[in-house]
Amino acid sequence: MTNPIAIAIHGGAGTILKSMLTPELEAEYTEALKQSINAGYQILKQGGSSLDAVEASVVSLENCYLFNAGRGAVFNSIGKHEMDASIMEGKYLKAGAVSSVQNIKNPVKLARAVMDQSEHVFLTAAGAMQFAKERNIELAPDDYFFVQHRYDQWQSVKDTDHYNLDHVAEPSDKKFGTVGAVALDCFGNMAAATSTGGMTNKKYGRVGDSPIIGAGTYANNTTCAISCTGHGELFIRSVVAYDISCLMEYKGLSLKQACDSVVYDKLVKIEGEGGLIALDAKGNIELPFNSEGMYRACVNTTGEIFVAIYK
Amino acid sequence: MTNPIAIAIHGGAGTILKSMLTPELEAEYTEALKQSINAGYQILKQGGSSLDAVEASVVSLENCYLFNAGRGAVFNSIGKHEMDASIMEGKYLKAGAVSSVQNIKNPVKLARAVMDQSEHVFLTAAGAMQFAKERNIELAPDDYFFVQHRYDQWQSVKDTDHYNLDHVAEPSDKKFGTVGAVALDCFGNMAAATSTGGMTNKKYGRVGDSPIIGAGTYANNTTCAISCTGHGELFIRSVVAYDISCLMEYKGLSLKQACDSVVYDKLVKIEGEGGLIALDAKGNIELPFNSEGMYRACVNTTGEIFVAIYK
Numbered sequence: 001m002t003n004p005i006a007i008a009i010h011g012g013a014g015t016i017l018k019s020m021l022t023p024e025l026e027a028e029y030t031e032a033l034k035q036s037i038n039a040g041y042q043i044l045k046q047g048g049s050s051l052d053a054v055e056a057s058v059v060s061l062e063n064c065y066l067f068n069a070g071r072g073a074v075f076n077s078i079g080k081h082e083m084d085a086s087i088m089e090g091k092y093l094k095a096g097a098v099s100s101v102q103n104i105k106n107p108v109k110l111a112r113a114v115m116d117q118s119e120h121v122f123l124t125a126a127g128a129m130q131f132a133k134e135r136n137i138e139l140a141p142d143d144y145f146f147v148q149h150r151y152d153q154w155q156s157v158k159d160t161d162h163y164n165l166d167h168v169a170e171p172s173d174k175k176f177g178t179v180g181a182v183a184l185d186c187f188g189n190m191a192a193a194t195s196t197g198g199m200t201n202k203k204y205g206r207v208g209d210s211p212i213i214g215a216g217t218y219a220n221n222t223t224c225a226i227s228c229t230g231h232g233e234l235f236i237r238s239v240v241a242y243d244i245s246c247l248m249e250y251k252g253l254s255l256k257q258a259c260d261s262v263v264y265d266k267l268v269k270i271e272g273e274g275g276l277i278a279l280d281a282k283g284n285i286e287l288p289f290n291s292e293g294m295y296r297a298c299v300n301t302t303g304e305i306f307v308a309i310y311k
Numbered sequence: 312m313t314n315p316i317a318i319a320i321h322g323g324a325g326t327i328l329k330s331m332l333t334p335e336l337e338a339e340y341t342e343a344l345k346q347s348i349n350a351g352y353q354i355l356k357q358g359g360s361s362l363d364a365v366e367a368s369v370v371s372l373e374n375c376y377l378f379n380a381g382r383g384a385v386f387n388s389i390g391k392h393e394m395d396a397s398i399m400e401g402k403y404l405k406a407g408a409v410s411s412v413q414n415i416k417n418p419v420k421l422a423r424a425v426m427d428q429s430e431h432v433f434l435t436a437a438g439a440m441q442f443a444k445e446r447n448i449e450l451a452p453d454d455y456f457f458v459q460h461r462y463d464q465w466q467s468v469k470d471t472d473h474y475n476l477d478h479v480a481e482p483s484d485k486k487f488g489t490v491g492a493v494a495l496d497c498f499g500n501m502a503a504a505t506s507t508g509g510m511t512n513k514k515y516g517r518v519g520d521s522p523i524i525g526a527g528t529y530a531n532n533t534t535c536a537i538s539c540t541g542h543g544e545l546f547i548r549s550v551v552a553y554d555i556s557c558l559m560e561y562k563g564l565s566l567k568q569a570c571d572s573v574v575y576d577k578l579v580k581i582e583g584e585g586g587l588i589a590l591d592a593k594g595n596i597e598l599p600f601n602s603e604g605m606y607r608a609c610v611n612t613t614g615e616i617f618v619a620i621y622k
Contacts, residue, residue, distance in 0.1 A: 093548045093581075099410075099518075100435050120517045121544045124411050125436035127516020205438020206431045207410075214525045214550035233432045237404045239525035239553040246557035270404075 004283035005044040007183040008298035009036050009057050011067045013229045013275040014175030016293030018310055026309065029066060029295060033307050036060035037297040040183055041305075050183035050191035050225075051089050051112070058085075058108040058193045061179035065147045067295070068177020070106055071140075072147055073197025075154035081145040083197050084211040085111040090190035090219035097211040100125040104132055105140040108195045111211070113137055121213065125205065150200070157201045176291070178210055180227025182219070182279040190225035190279060192217050192241075208232025214242035221281060223248040224255055229294065230267070230274015238262075238272060248280070255280040263288040315594035316355040318494040319609035320347050320368050322378045324540045324586040325486030327604030329621055337620065340377060344608040344618050347371035351494055352610045361494035361502035361536075362400050362423070369396075369419040369504045372490035376458045378606070379488020381417055382451075383458050384508025386465035392456040394508050395522040396422040401501035401530035408522040411436040415443055416451040419506045422522070424448055432524065436516065461511070468512045487602070489521055491538025493530070493590040501536035501590060503528045503552075519543025525553035532592060534559045535566055540605065541578070541585015549573075549583060559591070566591040574599040 011033060021029070040057030044050070062070025073081040085107035086097035096115025099122070104110050113135050114123055123131055132139070180194040194217045196210040209216035209232040216232070218241035219225040226241035240262060247258035259278050267274070268290050275289025275296075283301035287294065287308075297307040322344060332340070351368030355361070373381025384392040396418035397408035407426025410433070415421050424446050425434055434442055443450070491505040505528045507521040520527035520543040527543070529552035530536040537552035551573060558569035570589050578585065579601050586600020586607075594612035598605065598619075608618040 088548075095548050100438070118515070119544065120515070121547045122518040122523075124516040124518050127411070127514065131515040203438065204429070204431070204442040205435040207433040207435050212433075212523060212525075213547050214523075214553060218550075233430065236432045236524050237399075237406050239529075239550065242525060242550040242553055243557070246554070246561055250557055250561035 003186045003188060004301035005184055005186050006279055006283035006285055006299060006301050007037060007040045007044060007053055007057065007181065008277040008279060008285050008287060009033065009040070009061065009181045009296065010227065010229050010275065010277045011061055011179050011295030012175060012177045013289045013291045013294035015291065016175060016309060029309060030307055032064045032066055033295060033297040037299055037305065040181055041299045044183060044185050047186055050185035050189050053183040053185065054181040054191045054193040055087065055108055055112055057181035058179055058195050059106050062106050062108060062195055067179050068197040069179040069195040071145060072150065073145055074150050074177060074200040076198070077201050077203040079154065081197055083107045083195065084207060085195040086211045086213060086217040087111045087115060087193040088191065088213055088217050088219040090221040090225060093220060095121050095213045097122045097213060098124065098128045099207045099211045100205050101128050101132065103139050103141065105138040105144070108193050110137050122211065153200050162201060176229045176231065176274050178229035180229060180277060182225035182227050182277050184279055184281065184283050188221060188281065190219045190221055190281065192219040192225040192227045194227045209235035209240065212236055214239050216241060218242050218245055220245050223280070225279045226276055228274065228276040231272055234267065234270055234272035235274065238267065240276065244278060255284050256286055259286040259288045263290055314497045314499060315612035316495055316497050317590055317594035317596055317610060317612050318348060318351045318355060318364055318368065318492065319588040319590055319596050319598060320344065320351070320372065320492045320607065321538065321540055321586070321588045322372055322490050322606030323486060323488045324600045324602045324605035326602065327486060327620060340606060340620060341618055343375045343377055344606060348608040348610055348616065351492055355494060355496050358497055361496040361500050364494040364496065365492040365502045365504040366398065366419055366423055368492035369490055369506050370417050373417050373419060373506055378490050379508045380490040380506040382456060383461065384456055385461050385488060385511040387509070388512050388514040390465065392508055394418045394506065395518060396506040397522045397524060397528040398422045398426060398504040399502065399524055399528055399530040401532040401536060404531060406432050406524045408433045408524060409435065409439045410518045410522045411516050412439050412443065414450050414452065416449040419504050421448050433522065464511050473512060487540045487542065487585050489540035491540065491588060493536035493538050493588050495590055495592065495594050499532060499592065501530045501532055501592065503530040503536040503538045505538045520546035520551065523547055525550050527552060529553050529556055531556050534591070536590045537587055539585065539587040542583055545578065545581055545583035546585065549577060551587065555589060566595050567597055570597040570599045574601055
């Protein structure tokens, strides 16, 4: 096993300032990021697949109440938790995605089941939940998703037209609550996965970039694996994840050049706040974001772990 | 008004052979395609916007019982009509999309309303329908969508696990029922729109490429406007529409070279059957498909109209 392995995760980007987090909360976030990155890295180290690794890392973040995905998903306008997720592998370009699902403990597992056990790529709403039930995907009752600070956020904007991008009480403070992972395994295969609870108080079955292959998630062994977190509407219109792949494949840019171009130039010009995690076939890792902070961690090809929150 | 104007439409691709259509039915399709292309072209000729033109052309196809969109949408596994649509404009890269909506007379108008009247790009299912009702988007009762040959198709596969990609009785015969339009207006702005009823007997809220910005629909004044019709899952995984744009922008290919590469090489390699309509900023038009036929029409920059069905 001399082939490089590497993995990176994110737990959302946005207005995340040191002044906003108590030392205790910061320690809790750091610990959660470490647990998630280790969950995926152990799989890679034991010769497992990048698909299993990204799924495990995202499951770990979905199970943590701190992040806006799975258990910690925000409340929508009617007090429910409506979640989106997607997963893609870079060898055959297979993918699975779900949008607007409720009471699914781990939406990323449902996306994986869509990829592995259906002829389809993308299932939505009630139909996706029917598929989940028939495939024995683990469900969870509403109270599993009850997290006090999420509820307080919702109460602060409920019955208004404010959407909150994530878990800060002030609507003007933006945080893009999404989690994701990208990995390269010892077979040279890459994978990417993304999961989110969307926007607090969201209405109308709004879908962001997270379940959109090419926008929030993309993996291709010849170029890169990408998982995004940001202002979903702008990320969809910019087809962010596939754009990075195309800049590498068609324009010959390096992973870093492609990420810099998209995150620090193209997205900034349209006020597309957010960030992404990226990996190439050599195991190079980029974690660019144009917001104040991004919950992030990685283990590079030499086995070094890196965990960070702020700029 | 010396700037070029041009428009192209499609009504789906697939196993469409001359032997399968009676002369009467062929004439009916041809007439419907002419009506649709004229609806959009008249708007362009009068100095209207490409957005209004693609919307008008798609509405015309949605209102025709022959095509799998709007009125002619196929039956899903529970005998309902579940539709997807999207629209995008190439100047500011604004976009709107809906998936899994029911009883919406013209899903493309709902996608346009999402673009023009919401902060969002993509709404799904019940939430999208709530948005439609609040915005007074025209609804239609179930019987408006009742078309005998659609019903017969559904009856032939109902209670089986067969999905039909469109309106042929034989599951092995494939036709990808989708409609779409791309246009260039006298202001140099391009737009694209796509609308579909999906697959006969589809389950689980399956979403294809039609409502996915970058996959089924894309428009960008610096490159091209694209609307796809084909095996949606493969078109999503290949991010088809944005791929053509990137091949032009990053690799310097012409519209024709980019279309040929994607439709006749990349998609063929993964058995991604289907086609697309494409337009560039000079008004060049491409209508490539790798299936037996594609309902299609265009008016080029010299005002010539072209209508065709078979290879």
